[in-house]
Every structure is written in structure tokens, then in C-alpha cells.
Amino acid sequence: MKIGIPRALLFYEYSPLWIAFFSNLGAEVVLSEQTNKRVLHQGTQTTVDDACIPVKLYHGHVLNLKDKVDYIFVPRIMGVSKGDFICPKFCGIPEMIKNSLTDIPKMINTTIDFTKTDKHFNDTIIEIGKYITKDENKILSSYDSALSEFNLYKDKLKQGQLPTDTNNINIFESNNRKIMLMGHPYNIYDNFINMNVIKKLRDDQYDVITPEMIDDNITSEYALQYDGKIFWNFARKLIGSCLYEVEKKQIDGMIYICSFGCGIDSIVSEIVERRIRKANIPFMLITIDEHSGEAGFNTRLEAFTDMIKWRHNLENNLSTHG
Numbered sequence: 001m002k003i004g005i006p007r008a009l010l011f012y013e014y015s016p017l018w019i020a021f022f023s024n025l026g027a028e029v030v031l032s033e034q035t036n037k038r039v040l041h042q043g044t045q046t047t048v049d050d051a052c053i054p055v056k057l058y059h060g061h062v063l064n065l066k067d068k069v070d071y072i073f074v075p076r077i078m079g080v081s082k083g084d085f086i087c088p089k090f091c092g093i094p095e096m097i098k099n100s101l102t103d104i105p106k107m108i109n110t111t112i113d114f115t116k117t118d119k120h121f122n123d124t125i126i127e128i129g130k131y132i133t134k135d136e137n138k139i140l141s142s143y144d145s146a147l148s149e150f151n152l153y154k155d156k157l158k159q160g161q162l163p164t165d166t167n168n169i170n171i172f173e174s175n176n177r178k179i180m181l182m183g184h185p186y187n188i189y190d191n192f193i194n195m196n197v198i199k200k201l202r203d204d205q206y207d208v209i210t211p212e213m214i215d216d217n218i219t220s221e222y223a224l225q226y227d228g229k230i231f232w233n234f235a236r237k238l239i240g241s242c243l244y245e246v247e248k249k250q251i252d253g254m255i256y257i258c259s260f261g262c263g264i265d266s267i268v269s270e271i272v273e274r275r276i277r278k279a280n281i282p283f284m285l286i287t288i289d290e291h292s293g294e295a296g297f298n299t300r301l302e303a304f305t306d307m308i309k310w311r312h313n314l315e316n317n318l319s320t321h322g
């Protein structure tokens with residue numbers, strides 16, 4: 001049996017878990033192509049206009065799997081960490097797909113809530129596994145070994161080994177200047193949509209730090225320093241990472257990749273920018289959508305990285321704006 005996984009949204013966070021799980025059960029896992037012009041075009045043509053670019057890309061990736069698989073894995077994610085909410089788009093994505101796309105393979109659209117009790121979560125895993133086998137013991141043991149692989153992957157990520165989509169670049173291997181790349185994983189690890197920013201920074205001799213390289217317990221602890229209420233799990237991770245870096249002072253600049261039309265980004269980027277600027281760390285916000293052009297992006301990126309170099313070499317670390 002062939003199970004398709006769209007290379008979009010939480011693929012960039014959980015794909016090693018689900019690929020290992022389905023493979024352990026004996027299914028063949030088929031991934032959609034890496035994001036490219038055609039995937040983007042198909043996504044923007046079929047999604048409601050006011051959706052953010054990651055959701056449009058998700059539609060394009062689902063279409064990319066059409067006629068290639070028996071089932072497409074489009075889970076309804078209701079929660080990933082206790083006490084936080086997830087963006088409602090993740091809860092409604094199966095409905096969006098059902099209503100926007102026709103003639104696609106059947107979906108595995110089980111509701112997944114990582115915050116529920118073990119018993120409840122085991123039932124969820126069994127429900128997903130039953131698309132492939134009736135053997136519940138096999139399903140649970142397949143998930144356990146997939147989870148072990150996933151934990152190893154997360155450890156590697158903390159050491160700077162990025163997902164394979166980022167060309168296996170180890171982004172933190174030297175003592176270069178460091179830039180923190182902020183944003184949702186599907187924006188900072190999808191090379192097409194972020195116009196290869198990680199490679200460009202590495203080629204320019206910058207190390208790159210991402211929120212995934214900081215332990216979740218640390219980011220949650222630092223997020224507590226924020227005096228407002230944080231509702232969203234993405235916001236907790238990003239604000240916690242920002243406050244951690246402000247205290248550690250190990251970065252020379254921060255680039256925030258924000259999705260146009262994302263309510264969470266519009267608030268979090270503002271909070272992050274204020275904290276980072278107050279710490280006298282250069283900050284650049286890049287908003288992406290389907291109209292983003294690479295030439296303009298490159299110009300801004302070069303100006304930003306040049307400014308950091310000048311700041312260090314010529315201005316004795318004084319702010320360029322006085």
C-alpha cells in the first residue's frame with residue numbers, strides 16, 4: 001500500500017515520525033516533490049484567496065500526490081503541547097482539502113491531539129495504523145520504534161543537522177558570525193519558499209541558528225518571562241527562543257520569515273522585533289507570499305549581512321543608526 005505525505009506544513013516538524021511509522025507497518029511512503037513553481041501554482045489556483053502561503057502550498061503538495069498513492073495522510077492536528085492552541089488552519093485542513101480539491105486519493109484524516117492521555121493517543125495511533133493492518137500490537141510497536149527514531153532526529157536537529165530538504169547542510173559547524181532564522185518550520189526549512197536563505201547565509205560565512213536548535217524546555221521556560229498571555233504553541237516557541245537569545249547574546253542578527261496573512265506571525269514578529277532591537281541586535285523582517293521575488297529578497301539579505309559585517313569591522317560595534 002502506498003501512503004502519500006505532502007511535503008508541507010508540519011511535514012517539516014514530524015515527517016521522520018510518520019515516515020518511520022508507516023514504513024515500519026510495511027507501507028510504501030511517497031513524498032510529494034520538493035516545493036517548486038508548479039506545486040506553488042497549483043496550490044494558489046486551488047486554495048481560497050485569503051489563505052496564507054503555507055496552506056496554499058499544502059494544497060499544491062496534495063495535488064502533487066494525485067494518482068501516485070492509495071491514501072494521502074492529511075491528519076487533523078488539534079493540539080501539540082499542553083496549555084497552548086494550534087493555528088485553526090491545522091484543525092480544518094482536511095475540510096479545506098475536501099472542499100477545494102476533487103479526484104484526489106482517499107485521505108487518512110484522523111484527529112491527532114498530542115496533548116491527550118496515553119490511552120487516548122494510543123487509540124489515535126491504532127486508528128491510523130488500521131488503514132494498513134488490523135494487528136494492534138504491530139501498530140503500537142511500530143509507533144514506539146518510530147518515536148525513538150524521531151527523538152534521535154530531534155537531537156540531531158539541535159546540533160545543527162537540518163532536514164534533508166535543506167541539502168543536509170550542517171548549519172552550525174564553525175565559529176562564524178551567527179544569524180538566527182525565526183519563523184515557522186515550514187517557512188524556514190522549505191528552500192523554495194524562503195529562496196534558499198540558509199544556503200545563502202552559509203555561503204556568506206554565517207552560521208544559522210533556528211528555534212528547533214533550542215530545547216523545547218528551555219524555550220518554554222524563557223517564554224514565561226514574557227509578561228503577556230501566550231496562546232499559541234508557535235508563539236511560545238518563537239518568543240521563548242527570542243528571549244533566550246537576548247539573554248545569551250550569541251547572535252549577530254536575526255531574520256524573521258513571516259507568512260503574509262498569518263495572524264500569529266503578525267503579533268509575534270512585532271513582539272520579537274521590539275525585544276531584539278532593545279537588545280541592540282540587528283533585525284530584519286521578511287514577509288513572504290506567492291508574489292515574493294528573489295531579486296528583491298537577495299538585495300535586502302545582502303544589505304543586512306553587509307551591515308552586520310560593517311558594524312563589526314568598521315564601527316566598533318556601534319549601532320549604524322546612532
Ligand code: SF4
Pocket residue numbers: 052053054055087088089090184234259261262263264265
Ligand atoms: S500559523 Fe500562520 S502561517 Fe501557519 S498555517 Fe496558521 S496562518 Fe498559516
